[in-house]
Amino acid sequence: MSIRGRAYIVGAFEHPTRKAPEHSVAQLHAECARGALLDAGLDRRDVDGYFCAGDAPGLGPLSMVDYLGLRVRHVDSTDTGGSSYLVHVAHAAQAIAAGHCNVALVTLAGRPRSEGSAGTQPRNYGAGAPDAAFELPYGIATVNGYGMVAMRHMHEFGTTSEQLAWIKVAASHHAQHNPHAMLRDVVTVEDVVASPLIADPLHRLDCCVVSDGGGAVIVARPEIARSLGRPRVRILGSGEAPKGQDGGRVDLTVSGAAWSGPAAFEEAGVKPADIQYASIYDSFTITVLMQIEDLGFCAKGEGGRFVADGNLISGVGRLPFNTDGGGLCNNHPANRGGMTKIIEAVRQLRGEAHPAVQVPGCTLALAQGTGGQLGSRHGSATLILERE
Amino acid sequence: MTEQPAVREIPEPPVNPENRPYFEACAQGRLLIGRCNDCGQHHFYPRVICPSCFSNRTEWIPSEGTGTIYTYSTMHRGTPVPYTVAYVTLDEGVTMLTNLVDCDPARLAIGQRVRVVFAKTVAGTSVPMFTPA
Numbered sequence A: 001m002s003i004r005g006r007a008y009i010v011g012a013f014e015h016p017t018r019k020a021p022e023h024s025v026a027q028l029h030a031e032c033a034r035g036a037l038l039d040a041g042l043d044r045r046d047v048d049g050y051f052c053a054g055d056a057p058g059l060g061p062l063s064m065v066d067y068l069g070l071r072v073r074h075v076d077s078t079d080t081g082g083s084s085y086l087v088h089v090a091h092a093a094q095a096i097a098a099g100h101c102n103v104a105l106v107t108l109a110g111r112p113r114s115e116g117s118a119g120t121q122p123r124n125y126g127a128g129a130p131d132a133a134f135e136l137p138y139g140i141a142t143v144n145g146y147g148m149v150a151m152r153h154m155h156e157f158g159t160t161s162e163q164l165a166w167i168k169v170a171a172s173h174h175a176q177h178n179p180h181a182m183l184r185d186v187v188t189v190e191d192v193v194a195s196p197l198i199a200d201p202l203h204r205l206d207c208c209v210v211s212d213g214g215g216a217v218i219v220a221r222p223e224i225a226r227s228l229g230r231p232r233v234r235i236l237g238s239g240e241a242p243k244g245q246d247g248g249r250v251d252l253t254v255s256g257a258a259w260s261g262p263a264a265f266e267e268a269g270v271k272p273a274d275i276q277y278a279s280i281y282d283s284f285t286i287t288v289l290m291q292i293e294d295l296g297f298c299a300k301g302e303g304g305r306f307v308a309d310g311n312l313i314s315g316v317g318r319l320p321f322n323t324d325g326g327g328l329c330n331n332h333p334a335n336r337g338g339m340t341k342i343i344e345a346v347r348q349l350r351g352e353a354h355p356a357v358q359v360p361g362c363t364l365a366l367a368q369g370t371g372g373q374l375g376s377r378h379g380s381a382t383l384i385l386e387r388e
Numbered sequence B: 001m002t003e004q005p006a007v008r009e010i011p012e013p014p015v016n017p018e019n020r021p022y023f024e025a026c027a028q029g030r031l032l033i034g035r036c037n038d039c040g041q042h043h044f045y046p047r048v049i050c051p052s053c054f055s056n057r058t059e060w061i062p063s064e065g066t067g068t069i070y071t072y073s074t075m076h077r078g079t080p081v082p083y084t085v086a087y088v089t090l091d092e093g094v095t096m097l098t099n100l101v102d103c104d105p106a107r108l109a110i111g112q113r114v115r116v117v118f119a120k121t122v123a124g125t126s127v128p129m130f131t132p133a
């Protein structure tokens, strides 16, 4: 069963905070849910499906449904790291198409900035993870895992630090217009490569921000979407793909987007060249480069040349990306950037992005997420959305 | 670039009944990998059910402990002691996460030959790492 046209994103809200030491995580979820309902023009009692991932406190949907005072008949707590929320939108469309719910609420929130999280800390998903014994002793953190991906890409394809830097430069050009963005100064390629080396070959400015906050989206069936007085964002296609080490046949040159992307394009019936705006997960500059290649915006190995010279800057290049400033400059709440990827794509399709970065006549957009670690195992999720 | 200090505190691996033989072998200076007696494939990390064909006819076999660097990254910031994570492709064909030690990180290269050495964790468990051959 295809989800093409079976559901719409009718509400979207990004929490304005970037530092929230006086908020509980559950409260941030609730504030995001409230914001998305207000945006949609729906009431909490309209919600009959709830979706959350590992950032939700307590026993996920059980704790949160109770805390939010929801009465739902469908829940989903799929956790594929930062890509979870793109998966949730697809799963919500499937649930709506199957008649399991009418209005699905998806929330994300967290406070990694207040809690002192950093990408240089070793990742640990618990002693029970089957890979833990073979990885914990080696100090694989977030940034050095992505560093290994970048190192291999440079080795195989001749990608340079200057080419990676262009991704941050483009994000900073967009973030200057976002009053909520953490980093609003426009930076140059020289600024990025001159910033301190964190984990070879990634510099400080190759990394995303660490921010508190959150976001929420609401997915609804077509009749409900048509009854609301908002521009309509139709879900055209989706794909999801976990990728790991394949029993020791490690290939860090390809991300799961090589599978989730084609699945989404096929379902949507469109091609990469048709996409007018792309939200692309940007935990690090190399993350963007890998996904641009794997989604088919350029050939594998050509990403460095593709992103150079402002090709990702709205109004300048061929593929305007992350016009809110992305995780690289704006916001990466809960260390999970998938939700904000959806939200900026919705803004673009509604014509509600900042006028300085709005893509004129934007009717077809892509939102792409990864979660976990490109350097070990990760999830990829792709959504293709259309302004109706 | 200075010599990498050898004083990084190595976290303890969570040893369990499935992976215990691996760490018992490490304590004797031997690196084990998984092999499947149905499909013939090697695998890493080792596990009881073959990740290639799902057979349960797997066994532990010793690796020669030699291989080449697939990729690596030295952490320079946010750590008390710089250290280098890497993937090493063993000559048996499987690629494993590890650290590169007793080397100048600035002189490492993808494709470089390396050999296994064993380092002790904070609790005294031996874990395999690699050094230029």
Ligand SMILES: [Zn+2]
Pocket: B036, B037, B038, B039, B040, B041, B050, B051, B052, B053, B054, B055
């Ligand atoms: Zn097998």
